[in-house]
Amino acid sequence: xxxxxxxxxxxxxxxxxxxxxxxxxxxxxxxxxxxxxxxxxxxxxxxxxxxxxxxxxxxxxxxxxxxxxxxxxxxxxxxxxxxxxxxxxxxxxxxxxxxxxxxxx
Amino acid sequence: xxxxxxxxxxxxxxxxxxxxxxxxxxxxxxxxxxxxxxxxxxxxxxxxxxxxxxxxxxxxxxxxxxxxxxxxxxxxxxxxxxxxxxxxxxxxxxxxxxxxxxxxxxxxxxxxxxxxxxxxxxxxxxxxxxxxxxxxxxxxxxxxxxxxxxxxxxxxxxxxxxxxxxxxxxxxxxxxxxxxxxxxxxxxxxxxxxxxxxxxxxxxxxxxxxxxxxxxxxxxxxxxxxxxxxxxxxxxxxxxxxxxxxxxxxxxx
Numbered sequence: 001x002x003x004x005x006x007x008x009x010x011x012x013x014x015x016x017x018x019x020x021x022x023x024x025x026x027x028x029x030x031x032x033x034x035x036x037x038x039x040x041x042x043x044x045x046x047x048x049x050x051x052x053x054x055x056x057x058x059x060x061x062x063x064x065x066x067x068x069x070x071x072x073x074x075x076x077x078x079x080x081x082x083x084x085x086x087x088x089x090x091x092x093x094x095x096x097x098x099x100x101x102x103x104x105x
Numbered sequence: 106x107x108x109x110x111x112x113x114x115x116x117x118x119x120x121x122x123x124x125x126x127x128x129x130x131x132x133x134x135x136x137x138x139x140x141x142x143x144x145x146x147x148x149x150x151x152x153x154x155x156x157x158x159x160x161x162x163x164x165x166x167x168x169x170x171x172x173x174x175x176x177x178x179x180x181x182x183x184x185x186x187x188x189x190x191x192x193x194x195x196x197x198x199x200x201x202x203x204x205x206x207x208x209x210x211x212x213x214x215x216x217x218x219x220x221x222x223x224x225x226x227x228x229x230x231x232x233x234x235x236x237x238x239x240x241x242x243x244x245x246x247x248x249x250x251x252x253x254x255x256x257x258x259x260x261x262x263x264x265x266x267x268x269x270x271x272x273x274x275x276x277x278x279x280x281x282x283x284x285x286x287x288x289x290x291x292x293x294x295x296x297x298x299x300x301x302x303x304x305x306x307x308x309x310x311x312x313x314x315x316x317x318x319x320x321x322x323x324x325x326x327x328x329x330x331x332x333x334x335x336x337x338x339x340x341x342x343x344x345x346x347x348x349x350x351x352x353x354x355x356x357x358x
Contacts, residue, residue, distance in 0.1 A: 072341070073244055073247075074244040074245070074247040074248040074251075075248070075341045076248070076331070076334065076335045076340055076341055077341070078244070079241055079244050079245060079248070079331050079334070080331060080335075082237070082240075082241050082244070083241050083324075083327065083328055083331055086234055086237050086238065086241075086324065087234075088231075088234055088317065088320055088321055088324060089227075089230055091227070091310065091313055091314060091317055094223060094226075094227060095223070095306065095310060097219060098216055098219050098220065098223065098306055099306070101212050101215060101216050101219070102212075102216060102299060102302050102303055102306060103299075104212060105209055105212055105213070105298050105299040105302060
């Protein structure tokens, strides 16, 4: 009788091990899937380019030229353009009205 | 079979718990911000494109907030000075009583008003220039950060940015001080009116010239930073990679 029970217990513990191995593998696969999904989500997000203010209407040219994309805000050309548009002004010019009044004294 | 189902449910719940904990980390932005985006790159070596853009926007907001604060401070100071300007105008009228020529009296009073208005107008203009320079410098920092994320050596740009930041700050302080000045005209005799009023005009001119020079220095410093940035090959094509590699450059102290 005892001889019959022992192989049954052994068989049942083997089954348990197999079940846990399967569960472990499935769990790892689920975690990998979630990690991959999160990683993909980050990669796919595109950097939204600044849209061109107004695309020029196509002219009578045979091959339609591509509309040039507006330069990014932090591109060197955009930086230089902004820098060149900054005018510190002329002090002497600002004093002209005052100087005219003083000279009339 | 029952055991497998139970285990799967438990594991699934654990996995989603882990994901929900990780999610705010991926999209959240830190509250403590550096001077510019380069500081943030220095602090947070692994930054995604989204995080980079969020940080840039946050730094821009902070910069605009600081600019508004300075404007408000100057405005408050000016409102207080207005009473002082009016009081000095009355004093001037009293002193002008000894001058017989009405036309000259009017001119002197007008010059007094013009001098103080010019000071206000020019300091406002300088402040405007400095704010625009700051915005340009922020763009330079953003582009430099992208270059750094792509493994480029940006040490020269960093130095130029620091110098430009210091120059802008020095000019801002000078503008703030200049904006809080009130100019008065000393009247001695009728014959010395031109010289007396001329002295006030010259004092204002000299003061504004000093501030102007600091503003120009700041402008040149920003231009230098832009020129140094432009020397990095293919600078405009560099973007923050989807997953930024760890950079090798040493952070500046």
